[in-house]
Amino acid sequence: MKVINLDSLQNQPVEFNGKNVSGVSIRWLIKKEDGAPNFAMRYFEMQPHTEIPPHSHPWEHEIFILDGECEITAGNITKHVSKNSAVFIEPNIEHSYKNNSDKLLKFLCIIPHT
Template identity: 50%
Template sequence: MLVGNYREVPEEDTGFEGVTIRWLVYPKLGAKNFAMRYFVMKKGSEIPIHQHDWEHEIFIVRGEGIITNGKEEHHVKAGDFLYVPPNEPHGYKATGETLEFLCIIPAKKEAIPEEKW
């Protein structure tokens, strides 16, 4: 069993201004099926619309934002959850002071950085 606190996991740059990620659970720690990540997006920051061949399960921990698939927008807030199917376009924008969310993805080589394996 692994027990930790997200505050003790270093924040890493995502390549998007105002957006950080903390890799909480991943294969190198023993997770064979899923990876869990914690994102923090500062107000006004965005992750542009993109898509992958894997699903995402997301839980909004803090703040408010907009999740879009390019056709419709969903305003989300703390306590909301969502499922993004494989290959569905998706993008994020923080509208509150911050938007913080957990994102769970399958443990696939193409989805997780090499150093996490």
């Protein structure tokens, strides 16, 4: 067993196509190097009025909203999600996140190792 405290990890920038996504940070809570053979757990923060641009990849992922609210678009469906919501994003579906609120968004994202 391994226990990792979120506060012991530093925020890292989120990158897409070699560029930092302004106002969005990530902390890798659990990863392969921690002995987790199948999945990684990541903690994201999105500042107010920021977005993670549309993207897709060949793996699924699960999101759990810890605090705040946002719009998640997957394919041609957009849903407003808020604290305590769980979201499943299918593989190979273009998706994006928008924090249109005035509050910090915090969420967990679970992905398989790639």
